[in-house]
Amino acid sequence: LATLVKMHLLRCGLQPIHVGVFNIFSQEYINLLLSMYFFFLGVLALAHTISPVMNTFFPVNFSIKQYQLLFTQGSGDNKEEILNYEFDSRDIVCLALSSVVGVWYLLKKHWIANNILGLAFALNGVEMLHLNNVPTGCILLGGLFVYDVFWVFGTNVMVTVAKSFEAPIKLVFPQDLLEKGLEANNFAMLGLGDIVIPGIFIALLLRFDISLKKNTRTYFYTSFLAYIFGLGFTIFVMHTYKHAQPALLYLVPSCIGFPVFVAKLKGELTDMFRYQENQEEKKASVESVDETKETELKKDK
Numbered sequence: 001l002a003t004l005v006k007m008h009l010l011r012c013g014l015q016p017i018h019v020g021v022f023n024i025f026s027q028e029y030i031n032l033l034l035s036m037y038f039f040f041l042g043v044l045a046l047a048h049t050i051s052p053v054m055n056t057f058f059p060v061n062f063s064i065k066q067y068q069l070l071f072t073q074g075s076g077d078n079k080e081e082i083l084n085y086e087f088d089s090r091d092i093v094c095l096a097l098s099s100v101v102g103v104w105y106l107l108k109k110h111w112i113a114n115n116i117l118g119l120a121f122a123l124n125g126v127e128m129l130h131l132n133n134v135p136t137g138c139i140l141l142g143g144l145f146v147y148d149v150f151w152v153f154g155t156n157v158m159v160t161v162a163k164s165f166e167a168p169i170k171l172v173f174p175q176d177l178l179e180k181g182l183e184a185n186n187f188a189m190l191g192l193g194d195i196v197i198p199g200i201f202i203a204l205l206l207r208f209d210i211s212l213k214k215n216t217r218t219y220f221y222t223s224f225l226a227y228i229f230g231l232g233f234t235i236f237v238m239h240t241y242k243h244a245q246p247a248l249l250y251l252v253p254s255c256i257g258f259p260v261f262v263a264k265l266k267g268e269l270t271d272m273f274r275y276q277e278n279q280e281e282k283k284a285s286v287e288s289v290d291e292t293k294e295t296e297l298k299k300d301k
Contacts, residue, residue: 031166038167042117046098049120065089105274117168125196141252148246159244194247200254230254
């Protein structure tokens with residue numbers, strides 16, 4: 001739960017700490033340091049994201065060489081493994097392509113490059129973070145609902161930090177795109193926390209769909225459409241009142257309310273709240289992914 005809260009804190013730029021740092025150091029140098037930090041993280045995240053897609057484009061006769069990056073500490077019997085990472089030549093190609101986007105963002109801070117890296121962070125966040133059951137997800141979303149409302153309506157810290165914090169921790173949407181094209185500079189923003197937090201709840205409902213073994217994705221599609229509805233309503237309210245809106249104020253009721261309503265109609269509400277993802281399911285999922293990768297590797301060879 002703490003990890004999930006930290007992910008949402010990234011969305012608002014660690015408000016109090018970030019403001020305090022700007023009061024001590026120059027905003028230019030702080031943003032430069034953070035840009036370099038997110039450059040390396042963004043390149044790695046993007047490479048991991050595009051790897052499955054890029055693997056389908058490599059020709060059959062593409063030479064695949066295996067590599068291993070190993071760091072150890074100590075010697076002899078006291079040797080301790082710190083890092084052991086295995087990769088192949090396809091991963092290097094993906095890393096090179098991702099580096100191009102990273103350099104583009106680092107030099108130009110273009111909104112397209114920002115969004116590409118931001119989406120990579122969001123997808124990796126949804127992939128890495130898991131909720132075990134629906135009640136935990138409801139508690140998490142409910143807590144962050146209050147948190148989001150307070151920091152947007154109660155203070156101006158979140159809005160101020162979001163505008164001054166130059167890092168791909170938010171998606172930006174140009175409002176003057178038709179007037180200025182790709183050189184647009186008037187943006188609306190959506191924090192990555194508004195994608196990752198509801199995203200891991202939607203992913204949980206997808207796993208619940210699979211556990212029912214009915215070959216349907218009712219709750220996944222319901223929650224996904226609910227997210228689109230909530231996001232659209234957020235944009236509508238924002239343009240109507242001309243004021244920044246806490247997206248979770250509208251996303252949380254939608255993403256929880258719609259699936260719960262459908263479960264109530266289908267008589268599966270108790271099953272939904274009793275669903276518990278166990279370690280065996282996680283292990284089976286990981287083994288399935290590993291087997292798929294091994295099969296693809298054998299085919300390539």
